[in-house]
Amino acid sequence: xxxxxxxxxxxxxxxxxxxxxxxxxxxxxxxxxxxxxxxxxxxxxxxxxxxxxxxxxxxxxxxxxxxxxxxxxxxxxxxxxxxxxxxxxxxxxxxxxxxxxxxxxxxxxxxxxxxxxxxxxxxxxxxxxxxxxxxxxxxxxxxxxxxxxxxxxxxxxxxxxxxxxxxxxxxxxxxxxxxxxxxxxxxxxxxxxxxxxxxxxxxxxxxxxxxxxxxxxxxxxxxxxxxxxxxxxxxxxxxxxxxxxxxxxxxxxxxxxxxxxxxxxxxxxxxxxxxxxxxxxxxxxxxxxxxxxxxxxxxxxxxxxxxxxxxxxxxxxxxxxxxxxxxxxxxxxxxxxxxxxxxxxxxxxxx
Amino acid sequence: xxxxxxxxxxxxxxxxxxxxxxxxxxxxxxxxxxxxxxxxxxxxxxxxxxxxxxxxxxxxxxxxxxxxxxxxxxxxxxxxxxxxxxxxxxxxxxxxxxxxxxxxxxxxxxxxxxxxxxxxxxxxxxxxxxxxxxxxxxxxxxxxxxxxxxxxxxxxxxxxxxxxxxxxxxxxxxxxxxxxxxxxxxxxxxxxxxxxxxxxxxxxxxxxxxxxxxxxxxxxxxxxxxxxxxxxxxxxxxxxxxxxxxxxxxxxxxxxxxxxxxxxxxxxxxxxxxxxxxxxxxxxxxxxxxxxxxxxxxxxxxxxxxxxxxxxxxxxxxxxxxxx
Numbered sequence: 001x002x003x004x005x006x007x008x009x010x011x012x013x014x015x016x017x018x019x020x021x022x023x024x025x026x027x028x029x030x031x032x033x034x035x036x037x038x039x040x041x042x043x044x045x046x047x048x049x050x051x052x053x054x055x056x057x058x059x060x061x062x063x064x065x066x067x068x069x070x071x072x073x074x075x076x077x078x079x080x081x082x083x084x085x086x087x088x089x090x091x092x093x094x095x096x097x098x099x100x101x102x103x104x105x106x107x108x109x110x111x112x113x114x115x116x117x118x119x120x121x122x123x124x125x126x127x128x129x130x131x132x133x134x135x136x137x138x139x140x141x142x143x144x145x146x147x148x149x150x151x152x153x154x155x156x157x158x159x160x161x162x163x164x165x166x167x168x169x170x171x172x173x174x175x176x177x178x179x180x181x182x183x184x185x186x187x188x189x190x191x192x193x194x195x196x197x198x199x200x201x202x203x204x205x206x207x208x209x210x211x212x213x214x215x216x217x218x219x220x221x222x223x224x225x226x227x228x229x230x231x232x233x234x235x236x237x238x239x240x241x242x243x244x245x246x247x248x249x250x251x252x253x254x255x256x257x258x259x260x261x262x263x264x265x266x267x268x269x270x271x272x273x274x275x276x277x278x279x280x281x282x283x284x285x286x287x288x289x290x291x292x293x294x295x296x297x298x299x300x301x302x303x304x305x306x307x308x309x310x311x312x313x314x315x316x317x318x319x320x321x322x323x324x325x326x327x328x329x330x331x332x333x334x335x336x337x338x339x340x341x342x343x344x345x346x347x348x349x350x351x
Numbered sequence: 352x353x354x355x356x357x358x359x360x361x362x363x364x365x366x367x368x369x370x371x372x373x374x375x376x377x378x379x380x381x382x383x384x385x386x387x388x389x390x391x392x393x394x395x396x397x398x399x400x401x402x403x404x405x406x407x408x409x410x411x412x413x414x415x416x417x418x419x420x421x422x423x424x425x426x427x428x429x430x431x432x433x434x435x436x437x438x439x440x441x442x443x444x445x446x447x448x449x450x451x452x453x454x455x456x457x458x459x460x461x462x463x464x465x466x467x468x469x470x471x472x473x474x475x476x477x478x479x480x481x482x483x484x485x486x487x488x489x490x491x492x493x494x495x496x497x498x499x500x501x502x503x504x505x506x507x508x509x510x511x512x513x514x515x516x517x518x519x520x521x522x523x524x525x526x527x528x529x530x531x532x533x534x535x536x537x538x539x540x541x542x543x544x545x546x547x548x549x550x551x552x553x554x555x556x557x558x559x560x561x562x563x564x565x566x567x568x569x570x571x572x573x574x575x576x577x578x579x580x581x582x583x584x585x586x587x588x589x590x591x592x593x594x595x596x597x598x599x600x601x602x603x604x605x606x607x608x609x610x611x612x613x614x615x616x617x618x619x620x621x622x623x624x625x626x627x628x629x630x631x632x633x634x635x636x637x638x639x640x641x642x643x644x645x646x647x648x649x650x651x652x653x654x655x656x657x658x659x660x661x662x663x664x665x666x667x668x669x670x671x672x673x674x675x
Binding site (some may be wrong): 008130172175178180182183184185187188189190191196224246274277278282284295298300303306307310313316319322323324327 | 368369370373376380488489491492493494495496497500501503507508514560598605606608609610612613616617626627630631632634639642643648649
């Protein structure tokens with residue numbers, strides 16, 4: 001019972017996080033591609049409740065930033081110019097869930113722009129880019145994991161169910177794939193695909209690449225479950241009644257693998273989000289101006305950014321809760337799976 | 352002995368398989384190094400065709416593979432278009448640097464994980480153990496990329512460690528001792544990142560393995576005989592739990608290789624990682640293949656080493672393979 005509660009809690013937390021990213025248009029104050037050339041590399045703005053005279057305000061406000069005198073890249077707060085924060089203002093158009101055209105945002109500032117996580121080299125709002133980038137990275141992770149699990153399930157089922165030379169061949173192939181360090185393998189496949197492509201094409205390309213790389217482990221796990229499931233009494237009975245292979249697999253054997261696949265999904269999704277981040281970070285993934293968690297961080301490859309614009313690192317901190325959520329989900333799924341005897345032996349050697 | 356020979360044969364087959372696989376991937380590649388030249392009006396199409404012919408890019412795949420194999424035998428591993436030199440010497444230098452980084456961090460990570468995991472398993476469920484479990488879980492969820500960048504930000508802002516590269520300016524003029532010191536200083540940051548990224552997994556496995564064995568009757572008996580706790584843990588429990596950990600050792604090398612690819616690029620360590628990335632961007636075919644093969648070679652080597660260790664540590668495997 002306690003296990004079940006933990007699982008629900010992790011699912012709820014992940015749901016909330018994903019909901020924020022799905023409704024990025026609403027939670028983000030601005031369009032991720034809109035540039036504010038007045039304020040490149042603006043540090044995160046402070047939200048104040050108390051003004052310089054010590055008066056408390058009910059409505060939070062920000063001070064309009066201005067260039068420090070005698071400098072061209074250092075900002076300071078213009079304490080003579082407070083701008084109140086507005087809630088639910090209308091702003092840039094966006095599409096909620098991909099089709100609902102909206103312009104209502106969670107917050108904004110009156111006659112000013114508010115940058116809670118600072119801006120990048122083009123004066124684009126980092127918070128908005130973080131939220132919209134999450135859409136790209138998470139979808140890449142989810143779709144990639146889906147592809148992997150589909151391939152893994154098919155191959156594992158064929159190898160485990162039919163056995164014989166198919167099993168031998170497929171398992172040798174899976175050993176081959178597991179022998180390569182996976183990041184190198186990812187690179188290898190990416191290396192031989194077109195480099196300069198449109199963002200959308202690049203996006204689907206890397207999803208396909210990421211998805212096809214990792215099939216070996218799930219396939220082996222599925223094969224193990226199928227091997228033991230096909231010898232179960234009810235499966236033999238069904239076979240005795242004349243059930244076809246397809247029916248047996250669909251009705252009796254593949255449902256047995258669902259718990260393994262779920263646990264694998266919880267492990268694979270964050271790993272694939274990370275893979276997308278790595279590729280985009282290195283310039284092999286989703287290109288600018290489309291934001292993704294990887295290319296959000298890629299400006300940190302420049303020494304000057306590292307030295308003087310520390311807030312460019314904030315997105316890396318902001319994504320940690322996602323990984324925590326998936327780790328928690330994976331471990332509570334694992335615990336639940338361990339309650340069933342047949343899978344516990346197989347899940348025992350999860351990494 | 353037959354066990355080891357079989358493992359060796361297996362490893363060689365694996366390497367051959369990977370080389371075939373990477374060559375098959377190259378067949379999917381749209382465009383080569385010379386395609387960039389097509390954009391240049393000053394280079395005649397005939398020149399490009401001649402270049403392609405010179406490097407054998409116009410031949411069918413099996414022929415290319417055969418000629419690559421023969422150049423492998425000559426110790427060249429194909430030809431780099433961008434560097435205009437054979438691939439092997441190019442890769443060897445870089446591979447040495449990668450190996451330096453990977454081996455150091457493997458050893459360090461295990462040197463920390465073994466005692467820490469054992470210590471924690473003995474206190475299973477108590478405060479230090481819970482704290483350690485939480486700490487490693489936190490480390491586990493921080494992506495490598497964020498970890499490496501965070502360390503870099505820290506180092507740059509504090510100025511405690513040198514960042515980037517493997518050597519300071521004027522490295523050649525230093526005395527041998529100072530050279531060693533300089534490289535060690537430059538290694539601190541990447542090694543820390545690598546160790547921190549693998550430590551949680553290793554720690555958890557060690558802890559679980561020891562916890563599994565702690566209930567074993569022979570350990571209870573030993574405890575009953577009044578053998579001190581420490582001796583019990585490190586002298587009896589750890590060797591008994593070593594078997595899965597040794598297999599994990601081989602696996603951890605692969606993990607570290609993947610991790611070091613990214614961390615080398617982030618910290619501009621002159622290893623295989625940056626070279627591979629450069630080669631991918633330039634479509635320098637044979638360097639990519641060579642780099643991937645080298646990394647597989649390390650991984651297979653690591654697994655082979657783990658097998659050797661297992662053979663040495665576990666009498667069951669020895670008798671089993673001798674009986675056959």
